[in-house]
Amino acid sequence: MRLSGIATADDKSGSDSVIDGAADAAEAASNSIWLDVAARSGFAVMALLHIVIGAIAIALVLGVPGQADPTGAIEQLAANPWGPAVMWASCAACAGLSLWQLSEATLRARHLPRGERLGKLISSGFLAVAYGSVGLSFAGFALGQRGDSGDSTRDFSTALARSPFGVPALVGLGLVIIGIGVYFIAKGFGKKFKEELHHFEGTRRGRLISMLGVTGHVAKGLALILTGLLFVIAAATNNPGSSTGLDGSLKALRDHPFGPYLLLAIGTGFIAYGAFALVRARFGRM
Structure with a gap:
């Protein structure tokens, strides 16, 4: 019995060694220059999307029609003569960024303390899904499958509201x-985004990057808070069709006395966030 127990322990130890070795090999592969380039390209694509969304939001103030969300931004990019090539290249870049975030959530998180490991799994895992979804949107446009994100959000809200825990689920989602919006605002005012960059403290470039980071994160946080409020209001009024995502929340501002000014500020902030994301793509810690 003892010999059997020892053999079992040895087998388990050997199995753990094989798993650790495979994880180390996968982590080494994730540190390749190719994934680094793909992830940085993905950050650049996300930067461009935020800049276009910001420009569309500003145009809304001037009465120009548009869809101020990722789908609307992708539609603008797809309209140029090189549209299909841009769509597939952006899809590949977002896929690379999603894969990099997945490696952050799993392979690199192994070396963190237990509490930090869980937080990294949740945050980077969420980003991996988000970037992957944007990549799928690019692929959809490349294949000619174009949709309206406002309609998709409205349909999702309606379906969720009709589920057994519909209203609480809708409130919870909102x-x-x-909460994510509040996190972005806190990250902006606290300048926590500097941890993602190689530092340029004490330089003119550093002050500019800091200004872009604060303005961009706060603006994106406000937009997310408005989007979340629409979900909560939709649940409270039993009107799930009124939740139309980012585009709907920004367009709703136009009907309020100071709404156009706030919309203009958010649009400018999105452009600032896009500029910061370009810096992140070039000088970010990977």
């Missing part, structure tokens, strides 16, 4: 989005 509160989660509001």
Whole structure:
């Protein structure tokens, strides 16, 4: 029995060694220059999307029609003569960024303390899904499958509201989005984004990057809070069709006395966030 127990322990130890070795090999592969380039390209694509969304939001103030969300931004990019090539290249870049975030959530997180490991799994895992979804949107446009994100959000809200826990689930979703918005605002004012960059402290470039980071994160946080509020209001008024995502929340501002000014500020902030993301793509810590 003892010999059997020892053999079992040895087998388990050997199995753990094989798993650790495979994980180390996968982590080494994730540190390749190719994944680094793909991830940085993905950050650049996300930067471009934010700049276009910001420009569309500003245009809304001037009465120009448009869809101020990722789908609307992708549609603008697809309209140029090189549209299909841009769509597939952006899809590949987002896929690379999603894969990099997945490696952050799993392979690199192994070396963190337990509490930090869980936080990294949740944050980077969420980003991996988000960037992957944007990549799928690019692929959809490349294949000619174009949709309206406002309609998709409205349909999702309606389906969720009709589920057994519809209203609490809709409220919960709205509160989660509001919480993410508050996180972005806190990250902006606290300048936590500097941890993602190689530092340029004490330089003119550093002050400019800091200004872009604060303005961009706060603006994106406000937009997310507005989007989350629409979900909560939709649940409270039993009107799930009124939740139309980012585009709907920004367009709703136009009907309020100071709404156009806030919309203009958010649009400018999105452009600032896009500029910061370009810096992140070039000088970010990977």
